[in-house]
Amino acid sequence: MLAGRSLFGGRSFSDVALHSASTACASAILLMLVALVVVLFIAAAPSIKHFGFHFLVTSEWRPNPLPVLKLGANGKPIRDPITRMKVVDHYIPPNFGAVASLYGTALTSALALVLAVPLSLGAALFLVRVAPGWMVAPVSFMVEFLAAIPSIAYGLWGMFVLGPWLGGDARWIHFGFIPFPAGIEGWLSNILRHVWGLRWLAEQNVNGVNVPISTTGRDIFIAGVVLGIMVIPIITAIGRDVLKNVPLAQIEGSIALGATWWQSCIEMVKFSRSALFGAVILGLARAAGETMAVLMVMGNSMTIPTSPFQPGTTMAATLAGEFPEASTNDLYRGALMEVALILLIMSLAFNIVARYLVVGKSSRSAMAH
Amino acid sequence: MLANIHIARAKLISRIMRVVCVGCAVLIVGTLTLITGYLLAIGIHSLNWSFFVNLPQDNPPGMRNSIEGTIILVALASLVGIPMGMLAGVHLSEYESNSRLASPVRFVADVLAGVPSIVVGILGYELLVVPAGTYSGWAGALALAFIMIPIVARTTEEMLRLVPGSYREASIALGATKARTIVSVVIPSATGSIVTGAMLAVARVAGETAPLLFTAVGSPYVVHNPSKPFPSLTLRIYELSNEPSPEARAQAWSGILVLIALIFVVNLGVRYFTRPRRTHR
Amino acid sequence: MLKLFSAMAGMLAVAAVASADVEIQAGGATFPNPIYQQWIKDFGAAHGDVKIAYAAKGSGAGISGLLDKTFDFAGSDAPMSAEELAKASAAGGDVVEVPSVAGAVVLAYDLPSVNGQLNLSGSVIADMYLGKIKSWDDPAIKALNPGVTLPSTPLTTVHRSDGSGTNFVFTSFLCTQSDDFQTKVNFGKTVNWPEGGQAGQGNQGVTQAIQKTEGAIGYIELNYALQNHIAFALVQNNAGKFVQASPDSVSAAGDGALKDMDAQKTLAVGLWDRDGDNAYPISSFTYLICYKDLGYLKDKAKAQAIVDYFWYASHDGQKEAPDLSYAPLSSGVQSRVEQALKTIVYDGQPLPPSGQ
Numbered sequence A: 001m002l003a004g005r006s007l008f009g010g011r012s013f014s015d016v017a018l019h020s021a022s023t024a025c026a027s028a029i030l031l032m033l034v035a036l037v038v039v040l041f042i043a044a045a046p047s048i049k050h051f052g053f054h055f056l057v058t059s060e061w062r063p064n065p066l067p068v069l070k071l072g073a074n075g076k077p078i079r080d081p082i083t084r085m086k087v088v089d090h091y092i093p094p095n096f097g098a099v100a101s102l103y104g105t106a107l108t109s110a111l112a113l114v115l116a117v118p119l120s121l122g123a124a125l126f127l128v129r130v131a132p133g134w135m136v137a138p139v140s141f142m143v144e145f146l147a148a149i150p151s152i153a154y155g156l157w158g159m160f161v162l163g164p165w166l167g168g169d170a171r172w173i174h175f176g177f178i179p180f181p182a183g184i185e186g187w188l189s190n191i192l193r194h195v196w197g198l199r200w201l202a203e204q205n206v207n208g209v210n211v212p213i214s215t216t217g218r219d220i221f222i223a224g225v226v227l228g229i230m231v232i233p234i235i236t237a238i239g240r241d242v243l244k245n246v247p248l249a250q251i252e253g254s255i256a257l258g259a260t261w262w263q264s265c266i267e268m269v270k271f272s273r274s275a276l277f278g279a280v281i282l283g284l285a286r287a288a289g290e291t292m293a294v295l296m297v298m299g300n301s302m303t304i305p306t307s308p309f310q311p312g313t314t315m316a317a318t319l320a321g322e323f324p325e326a327s328t329n330d331l332y333r334g335a336l337m338e339v340a341l342i343l344l345i346m347s348l349a350f351n352i353v354a355r356y357l358v359v360g361k362s363s364r365s366a367m368a369h
Numbered sequence B: 001m002l003a004n005i006h007i008a009r010a011k012l013i014s015r016i017m018r019v020v021c022v023g024c025a026v027l028i029v030g031t032l033t034l035i036t037g038y039l040l041a042i043g044i045h046s047l048n049w050s051f052f053v054n055l056p057q058d059n060p061p062g063m064r065n066s067i068e069g070t071i072i073l074v075a076l077a078s079l080v081g082i083p084m085g086m087l088a089g090v091h092l093s094e095y096e097s098n099s100r101l102a103s104p105v106r107f108v109a110d111v112l113a114g115v116p117s118i119v120v121g122i123l124g125y126e127l128l129v130v131p132a133g134t135y136s137g138w139a140g141a142l143a144l145a146f147i148m149i150p151i152v153a154r155t156t157e158e159m160l161r162l163v164p165g166s167y168r169e170a171s172i173a174l175g176a177t178k179a180r181t182i183v184s185v186v187i188p189s190a191t192g193s194i195v196t197g198a199m200l201a202v203a204r205v206a207g208e209t210a211p212l213l214f215t216a217v218g219s220p221y222v223v224h225n226p227s228k229p230f231p232s233l234t235l236r237i238y239e240l241s242n243e244p245s246p247e248a249r250a251q252a253w254s255g256i257l258v259l260i261a262l263i264f265v266v267n268l269g270v271r272y273f274t275r276p277r278r279t280h281r
Numbered sequence C: 001m002l003k004l005f006s007a008m009a010g011m012l013a014v015a016a017v018a019s020a021d022v023e024i025q026a027g028g029a030t031f032p033n034p035i036y037q038q039w040i041k042d043f044g045a046a047h048g049d050v051k052i053a054y055a056a057k058g059s060g061a062g063i064s065g066l067l068d069k070t071f072d073f074a075g076s077d078a079p080m081s082a083e084e085l086a087k088a089s090a091a092g093g094d095v096v097e098v099p100s101v102a103g104a105v106v107l108a109y110d111l112p113s114v115n116g117q118l119n120l121s122g123s124v125i126a127d128m129y130l131g132k133i134k135s136w137d138d139p140a141i142k143a144l145n146p147g148v149t150l151p152s153t154p155l156t157t158v159h160r161s162d163g164s165g166t167n168f169v170f171t172s173f174l175c176t177q178s179d180d181f182q183t184k185v186n187f188g189k190t191v192n193w194p195e196g197g198q199a200g201q202g203n204q205g206v207t208q209a210i211q212k213t214e215g216a217i218g219y220i221e222l223n224y225a226l227q228n229h230i231a232f233a234l235v236q237n238n239a240g241k242f243v244q245a246s247p248d249s250v251s252a253a254g255d256g257a258l259k260d261m262d263a264q265k266t267l268a269v270g271l272w273d274r275d276g277d278n279a280y281p282i283s284s285f286t287y288l289i290c291y292k293d294l295g296y297l298k299d300k301a302k303a304q305a306i307v308d309y310f311w312y313a314s315h316d317g318q319k320e321a322p323d324l325s326y327a328p329l330s331s332g333v334q335s336r337v338e339q340a341l342k343t344i345v346y347d348g349q350p351l352p353p354s355g356q
Helices: A013-056 A099-130 A133-148 A151-166 A184-194 A220-244 A248-256 A261-271 A273-289 A292-297 A315-328 A330-359 B002-046 B049-053 B064-094 B102-112 B117-129 B137-161 B165-173 B178-189 B191-206 B233-241 B246-273 C002-018 C033-046 C059-067 C082-092 C122-130 C139-144 C165-177 C179-184 C202-212 C222-227 C247-264 C300-314 C316-320 C331-341
Strands: A066-069 A088-092 A171-175 A178-182 A203-206 A209-212 C022-028 C050-056 C073-076 C095-109 C156-160 C198-200 C216-221 C234-236 C283-291
Touching: A013 A330, A013 B064, A013 B102, A013 B117, A013 B137, A013 B178, A066 C179, A099 A133, A099 A220, A099 A261, A099 A273, A099 A315, A099 A330, A099 B002, A133 A220, A133 B002, A133 B246, A151 A184, A151 A220, A151 A292, A151 B002, A151 B233, A151 B246, A178 A184, A184 A220, A220 A273, A220 A292, A220 B002, A248 A261, A261 A273, A261 B002, A273 A315, A273 A330, A273 B117, A292 A315, A292 B233, A315 A330, A315 B117, A315 C059, A315 C082, A330 B102, A330 B117, B002 B246, B049 B064, B049 B246, B064 B102, B064 B137, B064 B178, B064 B191, B064 B233, B064 B246, B102 B137, B117 B137, B137 B191, B165 B178, B178 B191, B191 B246, B233 B246, C022 C059, C022 C300, C033 C050, C033 C095, C033 C222, C033 C300, C033 C316, C050 C300, C059 C073, C059 C082, C059 C165, C059 C283, C073 C300, C095 C165, C095 C202, C095 C222, C095 C247, C095 C300, C095 C331, C122 C139, C122 C156, C122 C165, C122 C179, C122 C234, C156 C165, C156 C202, C165 C179, C165 C216, C165 C283, C198 C202, C202 C216, C202 C222, C216 C222, C247 C283, C247 C331, C283 C300, C300 C316, C300 C331
Parallel strands: C022 C050, C022 C073, C156 C198, C156 C216
Antiparallel strands: A066 A088, A171 A178, A203 A209, C073 C283, C095 C216, C095 C283
């Protein structure tokens, strides 16, 4: 009688146990975020201290020092008579900067959104305003199945199927008698070179001459396409939920005022524009954080290419590719961790903004996806 | 007169845009069909019995250890992630009124769900691999659990909220403690949907590669001890994707097929669990 | 649910008890991976209770793993730098670095319309990677290959994306051939490649990138080019001759190595840019590295297995080198390796290879 009663201030043991356990787990979630930020910050500290703000504006990523050779009287490097090696005057120390990775992340994400946003909005409008009732569930399922495909499958498909199709010169391939365009990048490149002002997108400067870029299908463009496909389900799903919640009165009202179907759609989109924008930002966050698919199709070149038809790299891909050797050099490891920290902060920022836009100040959400 | 032209044009645009919207949906569904169709076709083409039975060193090479590895890793991750996530979800839903944690935790859970998985892997490396001096299956499983917990927490919370308040009130009125109410009344009412949320999280982490890159790291052998470097289907596929030989590529496609089949089975299981039932038990 | 938990627990318990095997975790260079995998198989056949897992993830990952002790030994084509040696001292003391085989870095390319092998020189290769040569019918390439019709295909260079000993060897060679390359890129396991090239992960990734892109050229170990039937170039050596990479031409490059090893008091000696008519100019040793005092492993059987494996690699394993297109160690180098292996200790006590 006594045991279950006043021991815990009138509550039973099971009450206290469940309450404590659930509170502990909930606090664990807070701890997880803190751990993430703190551990990355500490690990990035050597680099932050060394480079400071310059890290964010430097595009060079050089883990090895560069020699400045000692020149002789004739302007040629002096050679050590015994080892025959050129004599070094002094070394320029290693230098790291996040700009090349940031640029790649920004460009691929932008390409992904350019592809995904119109398609997703169109599909969301289709699901909410066009599709007959029986079609909504199966089509939604299929769109969401795109999200269930693991990113490594996208990477493999991008490497061996999409890449060869997109890359290479503009050509036609034949399925029996049916010709089918291939070398899409080649086609785009040919078109761009004839569009005034956009020529530079398809050319590169070699020894002073502008030469068309050879499109290999392993570049920023294909990474953008693959990311776009990966991001479509998110924007479509949230878009559909958001548009579904537009009050009927809005829609009926605009039709009553003589709007066409499309004009009433525009009204719906205008009504929920902040939530839709939030959906787009969520897609952006997903695209920016994607690792495997990008790593496998992007060509991994730590440079800032002028054209999307050249290889590049993103922050996530740099991390995945170069992290294993990080322990050998403190500054190198710190620089990689700083890139990871920037990626984390960027993704947190996107997710926070998106949450406000989609959910507003209320705590219920359509975001439990 | 002028008005008629405007109206006609607006109507035309409307009709065109309607078709465009249908086109968008068709394009998306078509792309999905193309991708999954290709993966299925080429995966089945390269699949053979030895794939499931042999190890990478055998001839012909197989992926038995990687398939086992993924199943074990996901099981271990779920062992940690699902209970913790569910308990957190219970807190967010049932204890919200007297908790200052609920609101920030909900916010943080939503935000954490969107963190890039490679960053989680790096965290796992720093906290679990370096101090232990070895890569391990535990590190991999815990990194996966890290991804699962916020997702499971939020879906559990949402599903519990859908349970009508009258159920809780009736239970309390009958003299049950709060804990008893939650465990015996609220949760069972939402079992199907909670399981859905958990299984969706499971399917998600089964396909993850990046968090395992620096934690479990992969192994060519059959490994059952999670304190050692641990094999995984996704890691093995990634390794194979870099190999130049056509056999390696064929293996990679088969691996993808098996992985997608696993994920699809989980997803289908989810749909089965959440099919509309006539009565609640 | 409960049944599943107890089944898992049971399985783990059984596994923990049943594995009395010695398990060695190693990793590193992809350059020697084909022969290391062969050695692991053969060594494992002779020593049934030893399981070695060698993760070919690049020399950088290998050394990194050795430093944070996630690898019990590492493979690397690049000798450890002063900074890495200092870190190793702090982490576990001195290291033992012994060459296992020598190999060749070849320039493999994808040009279906060209039959036979092209001639290339170090300075032309450097210009390719500096972005100065962008197509295959460039005059510089034509000059080295009179009589060959070169297509106007654009030239795409492929480099390593991961920390690589092969990269170290290749860039070291190019530094001796081109001042421009040395001042703009320099050498190392990871360098800042000028714009335009693609990257592949590991020797195998570069091989694959070359295969998939017409007009691509990349640097890979000889075995990878032969196994995958990819054409590779003859490279001009110091004597002005265009030499085909092979175990013989690599051995020719290794001729002067012994002298340098004794002069520099280290086994880590570069084989690139060596004199000799038949010497292949982009040759290199590849090294097996472990800590000198293996007491930190807290497992004498494992330490013994490591020493035995290194001994196997430098003795019985050498017979398999030419079949896989690697050059075996000369007897002089082999005896230096034996001396080094005999310095390995376990908690201060000598740990000779079994049977020595």
